[in-house]
Amino acid sequence: xxxxxxxxxxxxxxxxxxxxxxxxxxxxxxxxxxxxxxxxxxxxxxxxxxxxxxxxxxxxxxxxxxxxxxxxxxxxxxxxxxxxxxxxxxxxxxxxxxxxxxxxxxxxxxxxx
Amino acid sequence: xxxxxxxxxxxxxxxxxxxxxxxxxxxxxxxxxxxxxxxxxxxxxxxxxxxxxxxxxxxxxxxxxxxxxxxxxxxxxxxxxxxxxxxxxxxxxxxxxxxxxxxxxxxxxxxxxx
Numbered sequence: 001x002x003x004x005x006x007x008x009x010x011x012x013x014x015x016x017x018x019x020x021x022x023x024x025x026x027x028x029x030x031x032x033x034x035x036x037x038x039x040x041x042x043x044x045x046x047x048x049x050x051x052x053x054x055x056x057x058x059x060x061x062x063x064x065x066x067x068x069x070x071x072x073x074x075x076x077x078x079x080x081x082x083x084x085x086x087x088x089x090x091x092x093x094x095x096x097x098x099x100x101x102x103x104x105x106x107x108x109x110x111x112x113x
Numbered sequence: 114x115x116x117x118x119x120x121x122x123x124x125x126x127x128x129x130x131x132x133x134x135x136x137x138x139x140x141x142x143x144x145x146x147x148x149x150x151x152x153x154x155x156x157x158x159x160x161x162x163x164x165x166x167x168x169x170x171x172x173x174x175x176x177x178x179x180x181x182x183x184x185x186x187x188x189x190x191x192x193x194x195x196x197x198x199x200x201x202x203x204x205x206x207x208x209x210x211x212x213x214x215x216x217x218x219x220x221x222x223x224x225x226x227x
Contacts, residue, residue, distance in 0.1 A: 004155075030213060031212075031213050031214070033215045035215075035218075040220065040221075041220050041221075042117070042204050042206070042218030042219050042220050042221050043156070043204075043216075043218050044218070045215040045216065045217070048213075048214055048215050050213075088155050088156075090155075090215075092211075092212040092213050099144065099161055099163070099168065099169065099211040099212050100146060100158045100161050100169060100172075100212055101146075101158070101212045101215075101216065102158070103148075103155035103156045103157070104155050105154065105155055106153070106154065106155045108153070
Protein backbone atom coordinates (compact mmCIF):
# COMPACT_ATOMS: atom_id res chain seq x y z
CA UNK A 1 0.00 0.00 0.00
CA UNK A 2 1.42 3.37 -1.01
CA UNK A 3 0.03 5.42 1.86
CA UNK A 4 0.07 9.19 1.61
CA UNK A 5 -0.54 11.02 4.87
CA UNK A 6 -1.65 14.64 4.81
CA UNK A 7 -1.47 17.12 7.64
CA UNK A 8 -3.27 18.88 9.03
CA UNK A 9 -6.53 17.04 8.43
CA UNK A 10 -8.59 20.18 9.10
CA UNK A 11 -7.56 23.82 8.91
CA UNK A 12 -9.67 26.90 9.59
CA UNK A 13 -8.02 30.28 9.09
CA UNK A 14 -8.89 33.94 8.60
CA UNK A 15 -8.78 35.57 5.20
CA UNK A 16 -5.32 36.95 4.50
CA UNK A 17 -3.39 34.40 6.54
CA UNK A 18 -0.77 32.04 5.11
CA UNK A 19 -0.87 28.25 5.44
CA UNK A 20 1.06 25.12 4.52
CA UNK A 21 -0.31 21.63 3.91
CA UNK A 22 2.00 18.61 4.01
CA UNK A 23 1.87 15.30 2.16
CA UNK A 24 4.21 12.54 3.35
CA UNK A 25 4.91 8.94 2.39
CA UNK A 26 7.53 6.26 2.83
CA UNK A 27 7.18 5.41 -0.87
CA UNK A 28 8.89 7.02 -3.85
CA UNK A 29 6.70 8.51 -6.57
CA UNK A 30 7.48 9.29 -10.19
CA UNK A 31 5.15 12.26 -10.03
CA UNK A 32 2.99 13.91 -7.44
CA UNK A 33 -0.16 15.89 -8.04
CA UNK A 34 -2.33 18.23 -6.01
CA UNK A 35 -6.08 18.46 -6.49
CA UNK A 36 -8.80 20.63 -4.96
CA UNK A 37 -12.29 19.27 -4.51
CA UNK A 38 -15.43 21.24 -3.73
CA UNK A 39 -18.63 19.72 -2.33
CA UNK A 40 -20.57 17.70 -4.90
CA UNK A 41 -17.81 17.87 -7.48
CA UNK A 42 -14.87 15.73 -8.55
CA UNK A 43 -11.27 16.70 -7.72
CA UNK A 44 -9.72 19.29 -10.03
CA UNK A 45 -6.02 19.05 -10.87
CA UNK A 46 -3.99 22.04 -9.64
CA UNK A 47 -0.42 20.99 -10.44
CA UNK A 48 1.89 18.09 -11.27
CA UNK A 49 5.48 17.96 -9.99
CA UNK A 50 7.86 15.40 -11.43
CA UNK A 51 11.44 16.29 -10.41
CA UNK A 52 12.85 15.90 -6.90
CA UNK A 53 13.26 19.36 -5.34
CA UNK A 54 10.98 20.97 -7.91
CA UNK A 55 9.06 24.10 -6.92
CA UNK A 56 6.06 25.34 -8.89
CA UNK A 57 4.06 28.49 -8.33
CA UNK A 58 0.46 29.04 -9.35
CA UNK A 59 -0.52 32.59 -8.38
CA UNK A 60 -0.71 32.49 -4.55
CA UNK A 61 -0.07 28.73 -4.37
CA UNK A 62 3.45 27.28 -4.13
CA UNK A 63 4.03 23.55 -4.52
CA UNK A 64 7.23 21.70 -3.63
CA UNK A 65 8.30 18.11 -4.33
CA UNK A 66 10.77 16.66 -1.84
CA UNK A 67 14.30 15.83 -2.93
CA UNK A 68 13.69 12.13 -2.29
CA UNK A 69 10.35 12.23 -4.15
CA UNK A 70 8.49 10.94 -1.10
CA UNK A 71 6.82 14.10 0.13
CA UNK A 72 5.35 17.39 -0.98
CA UNK A 73 3.98 20.61 0.41
CA UNK A 74 1.43 23.18 -0.65
CA UNK A 75 1.78 26.74 0.62
CA UNK A 76 -0.98 29.31 0.17
CA UNK A 77 -0.19 32.98 0.65
CA UNK A 78 -2.89 35.44 1.71
CA UNK A 79 -5.71 32.88 1.70
CA UNK A 80 -9.08 33.91 0.31
CA UNK A 81 -12.56 32.43 0.89
CA UNK A 82 -12.43 31.01 -2.63
CA UNK A 83 -9.55 28.76 -1.51
CA UNK A 84 -11.96 26.82 0.71
CA UNK A 85 -12.13 23.15 -0.20
CA UNK A 86 -10.66 19.69 0.23
CA UNK A 87 -7.02 19.54 -0.88
CA UNK A 88 -5.75 16.15 -1.98
CA UNK A 89 -2.25 15.05 -2.88
CA UNK A 90 -1.86 12.04 -5.17
CA UNK A 91 1.21 10.06 -6.16
CA UNK A 92 1.98 8.00 -9.23
CA UNK A 93 3.98 4.95 -8.08
CA UNK A 94 7.59 4.74 -9.25
CA UNK A 95 7.33 1.30 -10.79
CA UNK A 96 6.99 -0.08 -14.28
CA UNK A 97 3.41 -0.60 -15.38
CA UNK A 98 1.82 1.27 -12.51
CA UNK A 99 -0.85 3.53 -13.87
CA UNK A 100 -3.12 4.43 -10.99
CA UNK A 101 -2.77 7.28 -8.52
CA UNK A 102 -2.75 6.83 -4.76
CA UNK A 103 -4.53 9.65 -2.99
CA UNK A 104 -3.77 11.20 0.36
CA UNK A 105 -6.16 11.43 3.26
CA UNK A 106 -7.07 15.04 2.41
CA UNK A 107 -6.89 18.43 4.13
CA UNK A 108 -10.14 20.31 4.54
CA UNK A 109 -9.46 24.04 4.42
CA UNK A 110 -11.94 26.70 5.49
CA UNK A 111 -11.06 30.35 4.93
CA UNK A 112 -13.22 32.68 6.99
CA UNK A 113 -13.97 36.12 5.48
CA UNK B 114 -17.19 16.01 -24.90
CA UNK B 115 -15.50 18.84 -23.04
CA UNK B 116 -15.29 16.99 -19.75
CA UNK B 117 -15.89 13.64 -18.07
CA UNK B 118 -19.60 13.01 -17.70
CA UNK B 119 -21.09 10.68 -15.10
CA UNK B 120 -24.67 9.54 -14.67
CA UNK B 121 -26.75 9.41 -12.65
CA UNK B 122 -25.51 12.12 -10.25
CA UNK B 123 -27.45 10.54 -7.40
CA UNK B 124 -28.72 7.01 -6.93
CA UNK B 125 -30.68 5.58 -4.04
CA UNK B 126 -30.83 1.80 -4.04
CA UNK B 127 -32.52 -0.63 -1.73
CA UNK B 128 -30.20 -3.17 -0.18
CA UNK B 129 -29.89 -6.14 -2.52
CA UNK B 130 -30.66 -4.15 -5.66
CA UNK B 131 -28.26 -4.05 -8.62
CA UNK B 132 -27.01 -0.67 -9.88
CA UNK B 133 -25.14 0.52 -12.97
CA UNK B 134 -23.11 3.72 -13.03
CA UNK B 135 -22.06 5.27 -16.31
CA UNK B 136 -18.95 7.23 -17.26
CA UNK B 137 -18.41 9.09 -20.51
CA UNK B 138 -14.71 10.10 -20.68
CA UNK B 139 -13.08 12.88 -22.65
CA UNK B 140 -12.93 11.93 -26.31
CA UNK B 141 -9.56 10.46 -27.20
CA UNK B 142 -8.52 9.68 -23.64
CA UNK B 143 -7.04 6.21 -23.62
CA UNK B 144 -6.99 5.68 -19.87
CA UNK B 145 -10.08 5.47 -17.66
CA UNK B 146 -10.17 4.99 -13.91
CA UNK B 147 -12.85 4.33 -11.31
CA UNK B 148 -12.42 5.46 -7.71
CA UNK B 149 -14.58 5.18 -4.60
CA UNK B 150 -14.68 8.07 -2.16
CA UNK B 151 -16.11 7.79 1.33
CA UNK B 152 -17.34 10.94 3.04
CA UNK B 153 -14.44 13.20 4.04
CA UNK B 154 -11.81 10.81 2.69
CA UNK B 155 -9.52 10.71 -0.33
CA UNK B 156 -10.55 8.65 -3.36
CA UNK B 157 -9.57 4.97 -3.35
CA UNK B 158 -8.65 3.16 -6.56
CA UNK B 159 -11.06 0.55 -7.91
CA UNK B 160 -10.05 -0.29 -11.48
CA UNK B 161 -8.23 0.94 -14.59
CA UNK B 162 -8.81 0.56 -18.33
CA UNK B 163 -6.53 1.25 -21.23
CA UNK B 164 -8.84 1.45 -24.22
CA UNK B 165 -11.15 -1.56 -23.81
CA UNK B 166 -8.68 -3.63 -21.80
CA UNK B 167 -9.13 -3.77 -18.04
CA UNK B 168 -5.49 -3.77 -16.93
CA UNK B 169 -5.95 -3.51 -13.18
CA UNK B 170 -8.97 -4.43 -11.07
CA UNK B 171 -7.09 -4.95 -7.83
CA UNK B 172 -9.11 -2.29 -6.00
CA UNK B 173 -12.55 -3.80 -6.55
CA UNK B 174 -13.72 -4.66 -3.03
CA UNK B 175 -15.62 -7.84 -3.90
CA UNK B 176 -16.88 -9.95 -6.76
CA UNK B 177 -20.13 -7.97 -6.58
CA UNK B 178 -18.29 -5.14 -8.35
CA UNK B 179 -17.81 -5.37 -12.10
CA UNK B 180 -16.62 -2.80 -14.64
CA UNK B 181 -16.52 -2.79 -18.41
CA UNK B 182 -15.51 -0.55 -21.29
CA UNK B 183 -16.44 -2.63 -24.34
CA UNK B 184 -15.64 -0.16 -27.10
CA UNK B 185 -12.88 1.76 -25.41
CA UNK B 186 -14.96 4.84 -24.65
CA UNK B 187 -17.98 4.73 -22.31
CA UNK B 188 -17.53 2.66 -19.17
CA UNK B 189 -20.05 1.14 -16.77
CA UNK B 190 -19.44 0.20 -13.14
CA UNK B 191 -21.96 -2.37 -11.96
CA UNK B 192 -22.59 -3.30 -8.36
CA UNK B 193 -24.68 -6.39 -7.72
CA UNK B 194 -26.71 -7.06 -4.57
CA UNK B 195 -25.82 -3.67 -3.06
CA UNK B 196 -25.04 -3.43 0.63
CA UNK B 197 -24.99 -0.44 2.97
CA UNK B 198 -21.18 -0.33 3.00
CA UNK B 199 -21.30 0.35 -0.76
CA UNK B 200 -22.70 3.83 -0.04
CA UNK B 201 -20.11 6.31 -1.32
CA UNK B 202 -19.33 8.65 -4.18
CA UNK B 203 -18.06 6.81 -7.25
CA UNK B 204 -15.69 8.91 -9.31
CA UNK B 205 -14.62 8.29 -12.88
CA UNK B 206 -11.49 9.90 -14.32
CA UNK B 207 -9.79 9.83 -17.69
CA UNK B 208 -6.38 10.78 -19.01
CA UNK B 209 -4.58 10.85 -22.32
CA UNK B 210 -2.23 8.13 -21.08
CA UNK B 211 -1.76 6.75 -17.60
CA UNK B 212 -1.49 8.63 -14.32
CA UNK B 213 1.80 10.51 -14.66
CA UNK B 214 0.40 13.90 -15.65
CA UNK B 215 -2.88 13.66 -13.78
CA UNK B 216 -6.51 12.95 -14.38
CA UNK B 217 -9.66 14.79 -15.32
CA UNK B 218 -12.44 13.70 -13.00
CA UNK B 219 -16.17 13.64 -13.48
CA UNK B 220 -18.51 15.03 -10.83
CA UNK B 221 -19.21 11.58 -9.48
CA UNK B 222 -22.26 9.48 -8.65
CA UNK B 223 -23.40 9.54 -5.05
CA UNK B 224 -24.77 6.11 -4.21
CA UNK B 225 -26.87 5.66 -1.08
CA UNK B 226 -27.95 2.15 -0.16
CA UNK B 227 -30.93 2.03 2.21
